[in-house]
Amino acid sequence: MTSKPFSLRTRLNEFARVELAHLPTRLEAMPRLQAEIGGPALWIKRDDATGLSTGGNKARKLAFLLAEALGQGADCLVTVGAAQSNHVRQTAAAAARAGLDCFAVLEDRGVSDSLAYKSNGNYLLDRLHGAQITRLEPGADGKVAMAELVERLRGKGRKPYAVPGGGSNPVGSLGYVECARELVQQCRDIGIAPREIVVASGSAGTQAGLLTGLRALGDMTPVLGIGVRAPRAVQEARVFDLAVATADLLGCPGSVARDDVVVDDTHIGAGYGLATETGLEAISLFARREAQLLDPVYSGKAAAGLIHHCRAGRYATTDHVIFLHTGGTAGLFGYCDLFGGEMGLS
Structure with a gap:
């Protein structure tokens, strides 16, 4: 054949x-x-x-990632990014669209201390979409913090799906x-x-x-x-x-x-x-x-x-x-x- x-x-x-x-x-x-x-x-x-x-661009990636999360029975998405992460904003939006909770770990990469950077732009939209945000201290490892958050959520009986940084x-x-x-x-x-x-x-x-x-x-x-x-x-x-x-x-x-x-x-x-x-x-x-x-x-x-x-x-x-x-x-x-x-x- x-x-x-x-x-x-x-x-x-x-x-x-x-x-x-x-x-x-x-x-x-x-x-x-x-x-x-x-x-x-x-x-x-x-x-x-x-x-x-x-x-x-993250919407294209999240189309496949969210489908995998739903297929696994996830009840929340967990992800990581910088304080002004485009990826976190669109992940929070995708979670809201699907009726899931979103937990976001935001790294402080020493970019800016301005009020606009810390509270406006993508960060504002994260909050409007209902993301529950953990802000890390400068130098903290976001991937490690995200993995720890996933385990804490599982310990509470949740079914988290970890979305990698950038959806990549x-x-x-x-x-x-x-x-x-x-x-x-x-x-x-x-x-x-x-x-x-x-x-x-x-x-x-x-x-x-x-x-x-x-x-x-x-x-x-x-x-x-x-x-x-x-x-x-x-x-x-x-x-x-x-x-x-x-x-x-x-x-x-x-x-x-x-x-x-x-x-x-x-x-x-x-x-x-x-x-x-x-x-x-x-x-x-x-x-x-x-x-x-x-x-x-x-x-x-x-x-x-x-x-x-x-x-x-x-x-x-x-x-x-x-x-x-x-x-x-x-x-x-x-x-x-x-x-x-x-x-x-x-």
Whole structure:
């Protein structure tokens, strides 16, 4: 008997999911930004517009993670992130949608002591969605604290489901395998062959899932991750390991080669969550040229990387480059103190 050819759509449909996001997200041209900075034709994949609590990339991951949690009979979600975590905000929203409790462990990573950072933005939305928040002291290990919280909840008779930071495990990464399939079809429909896809690379699930999905489809479009936290070698290893595990879960092992994983770590600045001048410039340019809102932590730094490479001549003027917008708009309100004279704002 001959085996059936691998079908990504069929394989993805074998995994349970909960419909959380407004899909497909749009693929839009950015002609005014292109005219401003020069270089290739620029496109933006609007994963900031997934609809779950102001949108963002975590909605795709949580569709699969929440389905697994419900399948296991969970009565609450437990997760971890920074004080202005986009992931925690959307996890709290997903829990609220499903009628589950959400317990969130928030790390103090020394980003800011401002009132806005500690009480507004994503943190405000966490509370509005009903998340029960544990705030850690500086230097405390969030993963350890989350594991301890899970055990305490089990000891009380609860049925917690632990959602990893960023939703980035093989199950969560399926969300960006699905995004890859969606994006390939959109490019075919409008008749473009992208030279590269540029995306923020943090907890690794978005880049890993995207690469896995593209390669499973036989699409060799490069994906450039713009690192927001870890050095290049560390981040590339993290992305590759997760891509390998995701491909194994899908049943297409070996789809992603080590050379497929490329991360640019030169736009991190002083550290995770700490704004950079180039990131603030990118936020301003995207807002004023294309009415697109970025954040200083992820999408702003990724956009700074995109702008840098366009100006540096990485791409030909005949190329098409896609910026995958992972969201983060809510986080702007936690960083409102940054947007002053240096951007010409009052």
